[in-house]
Amino acid sequence: MRLFIAEKPELGRAIAEAIGNGQKDGGCIRCGNGDVVTWCFGHLLTLTDPEDHDPNAKQWSMESLPLRWPVEHKPIGDKESQIKLIQKLAGQASEIVHAGDPDDEGQLLVDEVLDYIGNNKPVRRILINDLNKKIVQKALANLRDNSEFFGLYQSALARSVSDQVYGYNLTRAYTLAGRAAGATQVLSVGRVQTPILGLVVRRDRAHESHSAHNYYDLMARFAGDGGAFTAKHRPADGAPVDDKGRVLDETYAANLVQAVKGQPATVTSANTEEKEAAAPLPYNLLNLQADASRKFGFSPDKTLKLTQSLREKHRLITYNRSDCEYLSDEQHDDAPAVLAAIAQTAPVLAKAAQSGDPAIKSRAFNSKNVSAHHAIIPTENTADLAKLSDDEGKLYLLIARAYIAQFWPKHAYRETTIDLEVSGYAFRTTSRVTTLEGWKKLYARDTDNDEVHQDDADSTDNLEWVTTSTTLTCEDATSEKKQTKPPARYTMATLLKDLARVAKYVTDPKIRQLLLAKDQEKKGEHGGIGTPATRSAIIEQLMKRGFIAEQSKKVISTELGREFHDLLPESATAPDMTALWHEQQEQIKAGQMTMQQFVDGVAEHIAQEIERIKTEGVKVTAAVGPECPTCGNGSLQRRKGKSGFFWGCSAYPDCKATFPDKRGKPDFNAKKKEAPAPSSEHLCPKCSKGLIRRAGKKKGSYWWGCSGFPACDFRAFDNKGKPEVKE
Template sequence: MQLFIAEKPDLAKAIVDGLGGGSRKEGYYDCGDSYVTWCYGHMLQLLDPEDYDPRFAKWNLDDLPISHIPWKKKPSNDKKDQLKIITNLLKQAKSVVHAGDPDDEGQLLVDEVLEYAACSLPVKRLLINDNNISVVKRSLASMRDNREFAGLSAAAEARSVGDQLYGYNMSRAYTLAANKAGFQGVLSVGRVQTPILGLVVRRDREFEAHIKSYYYNVTGQFNFGGLSFPARYQIVDGDPVDEKGRLSNQDHAQGIADAANGAQANLISATTKKKNQHPPLPYNLLKLQTDASRKFGFRPDRTKDITQSLREKHKLITYNRSDCEYLSEDQHGDASNVLAAIAKTAPTLTIVAQKADPAIKSRAFNSSKVSAHHGIIPTEATADFSNLTDGEQKIYMLIARAYVAQFWPKHQYDQTDILVEAAAHRFAVRSNVTTLAGWKSLYKNDVGNEDLEGDENDIALDLRVLKAGQGGDCTDAVASQMETKPRPLYTMATLLTDLTRVAQYVRDDRLRKLLVEKDKGKEGEHGGIGTPSTRDTIIATLFDRGYLAEKGNNIISTPTGREFYDTLPDQAKYPDMTALWHEQQKSIQSGDINAITFVTELMEYIGTEVANVKQNGIGIKVVFIPCPDCGKPLRRIKKKAKNKFFWGCTGFADGCKYACDDKAGKPVPKPSAQVSEIHKCTACGKGLSRRPGRKKGTFWWGCSGFPTCKQTYPDIKGKPDFNNSKQGGRDE
């Protein structure tokens, strides 16, 4: 028996179909001479420090650095049953086919199961990035020896172990040092997490430090044969300009405007070219998260959860964690069925899906650009749209619209470039006139969509009738003073986009090139950190830890996030480490070094950083927010609901029950209770305060001398009931 081990159940089903079918059993398919089983992502996880030694369950600076070489793994709790099925099938098999995704994580995912099962059977490698049956059959006919891919698996394992050891040691070291200084909470450090915090902190500070200055635009209003249009002055050598090539001298700009105003004008050149614009590519996860944030205000983790539901519960979309925007050429044959499914599922898209032409083959259908997965598109499954949640409806509509657009004509327009001269000064303008709306008809009023935006200086006037050599006039010219602006604060959409191109912020040229090289061949990634399936979780962690907060539509760093950032070494808060690891992982893939060497060298670096923290501590400033009731520090506490917090008194165990709401990482004080001049405490003589009870509409009276005096009284018609006082009965 030959055993196929697929990365996911839907891939297993595609393999079964490619083999000619089979019968479903408990955790596998029986295809006669072959069995096909599946994983649910990573079936194993690295042991935690306390699994090696129970004393590591308690954080202690003296125990650091923690290192376990060689490392060990254990079955994930929620996957033990399926793992047992796989290992039992391996005992019956004569050979194995590794059918993990065709990337390093996919390679590791099945390899580690084979290692865990101590499998010594011959193993072939099946590479499938598209579940289309014709692609699967071709892949089945061209399997390779799994040993060819050992380097990929080793590199992924080294990265996983490195991330765990780096995160555990650095987080514990910084947290414990901060706790010594009086800080409450956890300072979480990660190879990807901390550079993301760094991006936001540096952007915030750049924004705040911006000193405005001015530059000048000169715009002329021209008239040629009764056709009036504006045009922008073109900079020439000798003009005083700023670092961005804009006019920087007001008198010079005004002089140009004065000279051109009222002068005769000559049309130097007028060229019109027919242009067409392709529709936006289908979504990958990051682009989907970006658009969902821009349009609906969804956080990236919410978008990923919605796509998971659309895929697993409703079967309406393909694999949802893809980093690719392209489709295989074989998928073009499914167009009619997918379009019909969209028309039936989403009433708003019914007409446009029916008008789509399945014969059109957009640039999205390019097998050479499909990575481990293809773009996220609708499946041939249908559903009652009213049974989907509001979020599911919105995300499905985005995915479906992008797919439908592939089968509408290209957007066609005439682009006219005009160059005019007045008083020896030249002015230019470009106009775009739509000749066929095409796919853009589906994206009406989609404000902020970068796929639709042109140059801000383009105009919509039809200038195609103008000809070179025509004479005219400059009827007006104005020199406008413009204020320089800093780069805007991050929004969730712009932060997600920047994570795909953080190489631009790396100061070292060599490391920058390494980061860009890491993403060579990946569409939409240009030297990024993190992966589409992990970035949202990492960002959520930064919010949970109180390092980031939302301010309107912007993402900003909190005082805690900034203080933490300032304590970290540069290698931790810039994306440099990812670049360095990429270089070493290439050496692991090629066999020049092994994973143990990589981890050993990493532990030397971690050991140095931990020793520095032990010796010098960290320079974090601890700002206490005192409890208004008892004076002890308040603590920010996470609620059970996602990304919700409140503030509570650290004197809770001593009897102080003060709590208040959180806003942008700061406590929102409760209105202070007024101390009565009439009603006095019978125990100490201080004034009493009337406070709301736990049940709506109820009240109680407490001594203003709390916590020294803990006397309380029930409320009767707005007055304390002195006949039923209690000692220590606050917050009744």
Template sequence: MSGEIIVIAEKPELARAIAEGLGGGARQDGFIDCGRHYVTWAIGHMLELVDPQDPWNMAALPISFIPWEKRPVAKTSAQLRTIGKLLKSARSVIHAGDPDDEGQLIVDEILQWAGSRLPVQRLLINDNNLKVVQRALASMRDNREFAGLSASAEARSVGDLLYGVNMTRAYTLAAQARGFQGVLSVGRVQTPILGLVVRRDRDFEAHTKSYYYTVSGQFSFAGLTFPARYQIGEGDPVDEQRRLIDRNFATAVAGAVQGQPARIASAKTTAKEAAPPLPYNLLKLQTDAARKFGYKPNQVKDITQALREKHRLITYNRSDSEYLSDEQHADAPGVLAAVAATVPMLAAIAQRADPAIKSRAFNSQKVSAHHAIIPTEATADFAALTEPEQRTYMLIARAYVAQFWPANQYDQTEIEIEVAGHAFAARGKVVTKPGWTVLYKNDVGNEDIAEDEDTLAADLRSIASGMAGQCLSASADQQETKPKPLYTMATLLTDLTRVAKYVRDERLRKLLIEKDKGKAGEHGGIGTPATRDSIIATLFDRGFLIEKGKNIISSPQARGFYDALPDQAKFPDMTAIWHEQQRAIAEGKSDAMTFVRGLADYVGREVARVKEQGLAIAIDAPPCPSCSKPLRRIKGSKGYFWSCTGYADGCKFTANDKAGKPELVKAPAPVPSQQHKCQACGAGLVRRPSAKKKGAFWWSCSAYPGCKQTYFDNKGQPDFSKGERA
């Protein structure tokens, strides 16, 4: 291997794009030979932090991760070795990780693992389009400029492990001391997500009905009849949401305007247009797939992984971006043709699309490390895809095709009415050109195209200011306040992009929002599109979250755990605090070691608190018959059994496990047979049921363990002719 310059891309598809940008090359084992350049690739993080191997013991906590160690990820170790070999004979390196902190760390840690001291240039690419790649190759920078980004990602990675391992073990062991079964999994992102669900459930259950009132009138102007709603006036009795709360006042308004002459105080019609929904990022795709098909987030990630890697039908599937680069607009004819060829049901709309239309989605300035998830120019036999693959591809393809349909155009009329000294208002909408909405006409519940409930599907364009008319009728209607609905998978995923609104500290709230500055679809979120699904799956696996119909609710165990946690663990504040500290690292004002030491101090104090105070968690565990302390179910070498949590204090009580419960009442000892005697020692035999075969029996000596003789059973009699039972 003798490549002079080694290019390390974050992913194989990026490596192929770079090789093309360098003029093409020959594919080798683990790299592409482009002459002077050898282009190789990582496969995500190829090194992982070493987990502690210490036994779960409270005395061993807190576990220190200073210094932290990394080891090769087993499944990608062969490719890592290939990169190491390439580096040994190189003269320089081009770092082609994604242009974000994780992408910076992925390649930097490979270079550190390999012990490379070669000069490194940084190649920044967020679009695999040939022209973009060539332009990036012509404008590389010194990799040392980005050392802070790599250190920031490293700090976050070590911090998550340090926090998660110590807190999970401390809380779990403290709970197990009270008889808890299982693991109380704790994480910087995971636990605040659980907190969102617990608080929503409790708010829903604690909601007390109250009432407010709306006043509506039916009006007639120039032969046109339409409804309008009362507008709140100065001094009206309203709640904090400016809703009428006095029934008598609402009834009086309705009575005052009914049958009275009315006048149009103002009328204005404006021609408007609406752009199509942006193409999908992973979160929006997971949300829509949950809403439409009931798919869980991790299912969607697996489906899209197959669509990308197995079928090559879509671009990178873990993207957090909803935008495309300006250069990708030139690919439209090829992509639209591929959609039409792959999905017969979309062929007509793809063929009617106009590739010359350039929607708001094409904006290089808004593309982050990745661009939106869109179809590729590859085709496939649609019938060969699974149903989930078909459905998901159609969502992605439709969103892309919509970018090349005309805008939805409509006239919106705003009307204000004066009647008996009161003001009413109405809004009407008339679609003049449906445009892209034709593609979504059956898509119920899509928030991107949801109509305003106060907008009438009525043509009010003929109404003009100064017109005289009449209020034909009016009514005051009682409305019932409703709590925020329980979470569904779709609404939980959406809320994870805007958890800043639940942060109580104003400064931290602003920090969280600032963290997502420039990220479309993220407004102070927690977690990433690539990790949220696995975190939610963990909460289900641990029994913290439960599906109830389409809703996601917290389990009783989750609520007990939530109540036992400190606020810093169950609110998203920690992510905001970490962001502030990691920003200082990225800017060179701090370093990863300082961050990890500070976190270790906090974790140490929390572990000490748990050791001293225990965990005040409600546990439904049976008491020990000997000392009344809770029993705990333990998995031993021969299966589960129950042991007293007071073992360290001297109580040695144990019990067998029966269907997950302790067998506290022992079965009466079997009575030895007086008729059938052991041929080895003469003691009476005992007939026992077989544990392996229902309805079968065998015989053992009652002198066990002194005598271990056994016999087969033959119609209720010991079979002495066959000798000892195997």
């Protein structure tokens, strides 16, 4: 019997279907040929913590740092039963087939389970990045020996262990040093978390330190027998311009205006081309999070959770943590069924889906560009959109529209580019005339969508009447004085986009190239940090720690975030560490370095940094909260509750004082809600104390409870403002 261990249940079901005649049996499927398919639910195991090996490690102390502990795993709380099932089935098997996702994390996820259960059976490897039955059957016919992927497993394990050791030690070191200086907050450090903070801090400072300078926007209006149009000046070499080609000199601008007004113009070139624009690719998680933030104000974490529900609860979309925007060639055959499912699920898109042509094969269908996963698209399952939450529905419609667009014609247009010369000065204009709206009709209302509108032309006038022999006169010219703008502060959408391409901000050519090399096989990533599965949680953590905040749709660094950033070495706040680790991980894959050598090197760096912290200490005035006005003993700390941030006393539970959060500071002037007074008319039938009418969870609903709670737990329904008390 072969035992297939898939990374996720849906992959397990796809493998069982490809083998054939499967019967569900608890946490596995028994196939007609005797094979058994079981699965993980993502990671079933987590690395042990230092206190699992030494109970004293629970007590944070600078003397105990740096911490080192054995590389071992333990079951994640609610997943132990599945591990036991896998162990039992592995004992009955003659051969194991590792069916983790075809990437380093997928290799790690199943290999760590096999090591944990002490497997000694031979292990084969199957590589599947698409649940299409034909693709799975093809993969089943091409099993490989799992030993070929040992280096990949060790590389992923090295990163996982080093991330934990790095985060545990430096977070404790900075937090303890901060406490010695009077700080009350946790000062967390992470290989990905801290460079994200660095991105936000540097962007804020670039925005604030920007020194504006004037430039001149030079336009001219040209007229001829066929009509009139405007064109923009194109400065020649040697003209007084900045690095973006903008004219800086006022005298130059004034002279140009005077020189060209009323003068004849020569058309040096006039070209019209037939062009097409392909539809935007289907979503990966990052682009979906960015669009959901731009359109609906959703946080990355909220989008991740909503897509998890769409996938697991409603089964309406495919794998939601994908970093890929492409689909396999085989998935093109599924188009009629998927389009029909969209039409049935979302009536608002029914006409668009029915208008799609399943015969159209867009650039999205390219198996060579599919990585460990394919793009996020709707499944063939259907549901009643009205029964989804409003937010789930919004995301489903976004995902569905992007899929439908793949089956609409390309947007077609004629583009005319005209170059002119007048009095020695050059001008150019570009116009577009739409010949077929195509997929753009689906995005007509998406006016702030950069991917759709970033290449729009200067005008939509038809300028095909202009030729090199056309007689034109410069009727007028203008010089508009403008000021350069600072780099825009991050929004959640632009921050997410930058996390996939941080290499562009790296000045060291070696580091930049290493980051780019890391993502060379990922079409949606261009030298990024973090993964689609982790970025949202890391941003959420930075906000929870009070290092960054979102104000008026801008993501900004807080005073604490900046102060902490400045305490840290550049190696922590830049993406260099991810790049250098990647270089060494490649050596592990090639057998040129061991996992332990990698971890030992990271530990040595940590030990040096901790020694520096012990010697120099830290100054974190922003982390010292204001004194609690209620007790005078504790300090106020910013915390996150169910309804957002608030400030609570560090002396809790002795002091239970809380204050609302107002722009990152405690609001001492906020009016406190007065507790409703007990009724003198309606008394509790159990203890005779007054009943209190309270608001229910649903808007406009009420219920009655005893004012003697918790000693008396009597409750009653509300009936037109009175409690329903049975005689």
